[in-house]
Amino acid sequence: MTKNSIETKLVQLGNQSDPRTGAVNPPIYLSTAYKHTGIGESTGYDYIRTKNPTREILENGIAELEGGDAGFACSSGMAAIQLILSIFKPGDEIILPEDVYGGTYRLLKSYNELYNIRPVYFSNAEQVEELINEKTKAIFLETPTNPLMIEFDLDYFNQICKKHNLMFIVDNTFYSPYFQRPIEHGADIVMHSGTKYIAGHNDTLAGLVVSKGKELSEKLAYNQNSMGLVLSPFDSWLVIRGLKTLHLRMKQHDENAKRVVKFLKEEPLVTDVLYTGKGGMLSFKLQKSDLVNPFLKKMKLITFAESLGGPESFITYPATQTHADIPYEERVARGVDDCLLRFSVGLENAEDIIADLKQVFNQLREEQ
Numbered sequence: 001m002t003k004n005s006i007e008t009k010l011v012q013l014g015n016q017s018d019p020r021t022g023a024v025n026p027p028i029y030l031s032t033a034y035k036h037t038g039i040g041e042s043t044g045y046d047y048i049r050t051k052n053p054t055r056e057i058l059e060n061g062i063a064e065l066e067g068g069d070a071g072f073a074c075s076s077g078m079a080a081i082q083l084i085l086s087i088f089k090p091g092d093e094i095i096l097p098e099d100v101y102g103g104t105y106r107l108l109k110s111y112n113e114l115y116n117i118r119p120v121y122f123s124n125a126e127q128v129e130e131l132i133n134e135k136t137k138a139i140f141l142e143t144p145t146n147p148l149m150i151e152f153d154l155d156y157f158n159q160i161c162k163k164h165n166l167m168f169i170v171d172n173t174f175y176s177p178y179f180q181r182p183i184e185h186g187a188d189i190v191m192h193s194g195t196k197y198i199a200g201h202n203d204t205l206a207g208l209v210v211s212k213g214k215e216l217s218e219k220l221a222y223n224q225n226s227m228g229l230v231l232s233p234f235d236s237w238l239v240i241r242g243l244k245t246l247h248l249r250m251k252q253h254d255e256n257a258k259r260v261v262k263f264l265k266e267e268p269l270v271t272d273v274l275y276t277g278k279g280g281m282l283s284f285k286l287q288k289s290d291l292v293n294p295f296l297k298k299m300k301l302i303t304f305a306e307s308l309g310g311p312e313s314f315i316t317y318p319a320t321q322t323h324a325d326i327p328y329e330e331r332v333a334r335g336v337d338d339c340l341l342r343f344s345v346g347l348e349n350a351e352d353i354i355a356d357l358k359q360v361f362n363q364l365r366e367e368q
């Protein structure tokens, strides 16, 4: 399969992968070991950690979707980030946006303490170059950011990376390859929390890494195997199943989010609506932090829960959930204040989502 469109690649993932039986849906290979017919003779599969046929379909699939050379399926998004961090050495510095996923912030804090691999955060994209020194090895972007929905220009960052010989890494969790393919803009590594839009059903924990370039891909393959940062065959199959409808889901998430944004912008109890203009993620601020708990308690359809990218609409409270590990002053200075809610707009009928929001706001108004 070469020049197929993304929709076709997604739908066809895993089909025609099992010539022996012709299975349309790829089998889940649970076997941990494969028979050798003699010394040095292998089918290409030896031991499950190194290579597994089901995982391989997912890994090749995500590499093709992102336009990279190799894909790696890991046990979680955080395991995917650890796989990426495995290529750095003590003394190295990595530049990241200040508004980064809370788990990434927490992991980098311990990498700094344990291994002297140091995160350096920027608040203004125009001042990034001032942070670069001889220790700087990479820029790790999240775009759009979580939860403030700041969108960065990939070409601008790629140009800085190339100029200073830095690795360009992008967390593409929020947009997925349907809306954004960073490798086409020069990124060396793209990663996903596969738990979110990629698997897309709020039922699987997974992480994905895609790399560009032979040497980098070989290094990551070596480290993935030696560290055991792999996804199980069953979970690999669930992610494949989820991917088959990614395009349909992203289209509907996007359409529903746009309708919700329009509604929230007209609601007087909402002071800010943060949305990039595409995708299913948005954030908004309530007039007062005192309104947050009653707001969350009154929702009937929308679930107060800590994740995103599934069919069910979720609202998250970053202050106590995703960003709880960032000290209060630092968190508020970064714009993640106590009035901010993050909304993963689901695949329900948009009118029903809006009706739920309406009944919540009406009750809040009556109680004021």
Ligand SMILES: *Cc1c(COP(=O)(O)O)cnc(C)c1O
Pocket (backbone or CB within 6 Å): 076, 077, 078, 079, 101, 103, 104, 142, 146, 171, 173, 174, 192, 193, 194, 195, 196, 205, 206, 207
């Ligand atoms: C959830 C998330 C992660 C971490 O992924 P897990 O699958 O939960 O380990 C990393 N980055 C972003 C942007 C996320 O939303």
